Amino acid sequence: MSEADVGTAEAVAKGNCDFDLIIVGAGFAGMYMLYRARGLGLSARVIEAGSDVGGTWYWNRYPGARCDVESMQYSYQFDDKLQQEWNWSERYAPQPEILSYAQHVAERFDLRRDIQFNTRVQAAVFDEQSSCWRIGTSDGGSHTARFCVMATGCLSSTNLPDFKGLDSFQGDTYHTGQWPHEDVDFNGKRVGVIGTGSSAIQSIPIIARQAEHLTVFQRTPNYTVPAHNGPIDQDYVARVKAEYPAMRARAKTMISGLDFEPNMASALDASAEEMQAQYEAKWAYGGIPFLGAYGDLLLSEKANDTAADFVRGKIREIVDDPEIAELLSPGNVIGCKRLCVDTDYWATYNRDNVSLVDVSGTPIERITPAGVQVDGREYAFDAIVFATGFDAMTGTLLKMDIRGLDGQSLREKWAEGPKTYLGLSIAGFPNLFTVTGPGSPSVLTNMLPSIEQHVDWISDCLAYMRSHGHDRISPSTEAEAEWVNHVSQTADLSLRSTCSSWYVGANIPGKPRVFMPYMGGFPAYVDKCDAVSANGYQGFALS
Numbered sequence: 019m020s021e022a023d024v025g026t027a028e029a030v031a032k033g034n035c036d037f038d039l040i041i042v043g044a045g046f047a048g049m050y051m052l053y054r055a056r057g058l059g060l061s062a063r064v065i066e067a068g069s070d071v072g073g074t075w076y077w078n079r080y081p082g083a084r085c086d087v088e089s090m091q092y093s094y095q096f097d098d099k100l101q102q103e104w105n106w107s108e109r110y111a112p113q114p115e116i117l118s119y120a121q122h123v124a125e126r127f128d129l130r131r132d133i134q135f136n137t138r139v140q141a142a143v144f145d146e147q148s149s150c151w152r153i154g155t156s157d158g159g160s161h162t163a164r165f166c167v168m169a170t171g172c173l174s175s176t177n178l179p180d181f182k183g184l185d186s187f188q189g190d191t192y193h194t195g196q197w198p199h200e201d202v203d204f205n206g207k208r209v210g211v212i213g214t215g216s217s218a219i220q221s222i223p224i225i226a227r228q229a230e231h232l233t234v235f236q237r238t239p240n241y242t243v244p245a246h247n248g249p250i251d252q253d254y255v256a257r258v259k260a261e262y263p264a265m266r267a268r269a270k271t272m273i274s275g276l277d278f279e280p281n282m283a284s285a286l287d288a289s290a291e292e293m294q295a296q297y298e299a300k301w302a303y304g305g306i307p308f309l310g311a312y313g314d315l316l317l318s319e320k321a322n323d324t325a326a327d328f329v330r331g332k333i334r335e336i337v338d339d340p341e342i343a344e345l346l347s348p349g350n351v352i353g354c355k356r357l358c359v360d361t362d363y364w365a366t367y368n369r370d371n372v373s374l375v376d377v378s379g380t381p382i383e384r385i386t387p388a389g390v391q392v393d394g395r396e397y398a399f400d401a402i403v404f405a406t407g408f409d410a411m412t413g414t415l416l417k418m419d420i421r422g423l424d425g426q427s428l429r430e431k432w433a434e435g436p437k438t439y440l441g442l443s444i445a446g447f448p449n450l451f452t453v454t455g456p457g458s459p460s461v462l463t464n465m466l467p468s469i470e471q472h473v474d475w476i477s478d479c480l481a482y483m484r485s486h487g488h489d490r491i492s493p494s495t496e497a498e499a500e501w502v503n504h505v506s507q508t509a510d511l512s513l514r515s516t517c518s519s520w521y522v523g524a525n526i527p528g529k530p531r532v533f534m535p536y537m538g539g540f541p542a543y544v545d546k547c548d549a550v551s552a553n554g555y556q557g558f559a560l561s
């Protein structure tokens with residue numbers, strides 16, 4: 019049976035589908051979609067590749083993994099009792115605690131009974147005659163459903179570069195995004211870490227404390243600001259819980275979907291003293307709000323330079339060896355790639371057992387049986403950690419063989435970059451929804467409110483269709499083209515689109531260079547989605 023030739027012949031012949039809804043993925047998006055589908059009285063099945071819920075937080079178990087959004091905001095808000103009763107232990111929750119939270123939600127709402135674990139979706143094919151999606155899975159099974167919701171996450175397909183000799187290495191290899199469930203002990207080991215993105219920046223300080231020697235291979239230095247993580251302040255928790263809905267409402271007015279107070283003034287209008295004080299205050303507060311120091315940091319390169327200079331100064335202050343400090347200092351726009359948030363990252367390079375290898379000019383030549391070879395020199399290791407990121411936003415969707423009307427494949431349709439209407443739906447692929455898909459603000463925002471907004475929108479749409487007697491919805495190619503154009507024009511307004519990041523697919527050889535997330539901000543995006551639904555699903559054909 020070919021990937022495209024899946025389905026339950028009987029159901030197709032009857033014109034009925036096995037389920038109202040198939041949801042792919044049991045991370046925060048898939049779980050909430052299931053909860054809402056049940057609330058609508060719809061039959062739903064979730065298909066999940068992992069052995070449990072949690073998505074990102076199920077797979078990314080590397081040492082030091084934690085969220086860079088503060089715990090009190092990185093949580094569901096759909097159920098007030100849940101947000102009142104759950105207690106976070108740290109300002110930034112560590113991965114095991116976020117995974118426990120996901121597991122708690124699954125238990126609390128009895129979600130697991132509708133989730134099929136350890137099963138990967140390989141194909142999703144729309145059958146025009148029956149109007150069912152036919153979903154083919156890795157266990158050889160198939161199910162049909164009227165609607166299919168891709169809740170597959172934005173950073174869920176790991177990127178392992180095609181290094182020569184990759185399989186020849188005799189030691190242990192790990193990818194941060196596919197970390198084993200068992201404890202990994204680096205004590206007394208020589209460890210190499212490839213990459214200096216968020217995953218590396220979080221894991222390097224911890225691995226350095228365990229390893230006999232740690233060697234970091236850096237291709238591009240990265241900006242990071244301190245998390246100042248610690249036990250969560252209980253007075254703060256009490257204050258937030260006393261006004262949780264108000265805090266959530268404030269967050270929704272913010273471009274990032276995060277409740278914090280940005281300074282909208284221009285960096286270029288500040289005196290040197292004011293600027294220093296402002297950046298020091300933001301540095302002392304810590305985390306992503308550093309980029310809210312001034313309103314034009316992502317709009318003007320001159321303004322951005324002031325923040326970048328400040329961070330480079332901090333690197334020189336913290337790192338003892340001036341040559342290492344220089345190597346660690348990024349030269350590009352701060353915040354262009356996702357800003358990292360760390361605990362003790364720069365200081366780790368002061369340790370005697372840590373060395374840095376710059377591979378910007380002399381790329382890694384090969385992986386050898388003993389280690390990593392750069393510029394003719396072999397570095398020997400017991401273990402190599404690939405912190406080399408993800409085929410972001412489109413990778414997971416395109417791994418599946420998704421086919422819409424006339425057998426058109428999504429791979430063909432997106433050959434020059436993703437095209438969606440609102441990052442929620444795709445012309446030619448009826449009754450298919452993507453949660454936080456390309457073309458939505460997703461990764462530029464706090465993911466949890468963005469997920470909830472999408473799932474709520476999809477749920478409202480399903481309810482509307484039922485009450486109006488519709489069983490098919492598909493965006494028009496015109497509405498989609500207009501949205502794609504708007505996403506691209508909006509991206510051009512910001513410095514974020516100017517560098518080689520995973521936002522533009524630059525980390526994956528051959529991937530089309532398109533700025534994938536929507537830069538217009540959470541409030542503008544929500545207004546657009548709300549206007550579309552208020553106007554009878556403007557831009558969609560319903561039948």
Ligand code: NAP
Pocket residue numbers: 084085086087173179194212213214215216217218220235236237238356359377382405406407408461520525
């Ligand atoms: P990433 O940001 O894409 O970083 C990958 C690293 O691997 C980069 O330093 C990259 O260098 C390097 N690399 C890739 N291929 C290489 C090669 N052939 N040779 C040498 N180096 C190579 O991936 P990530 O660190 O996993 O983070 C991805 C995203 O996940 C983050 O931006 C963030 O949105 C999210 N994340 C969030 C958290 C959090 O919430 N705290 C934690 C981890 C991740 P180049 O820069 O030169 O390409």
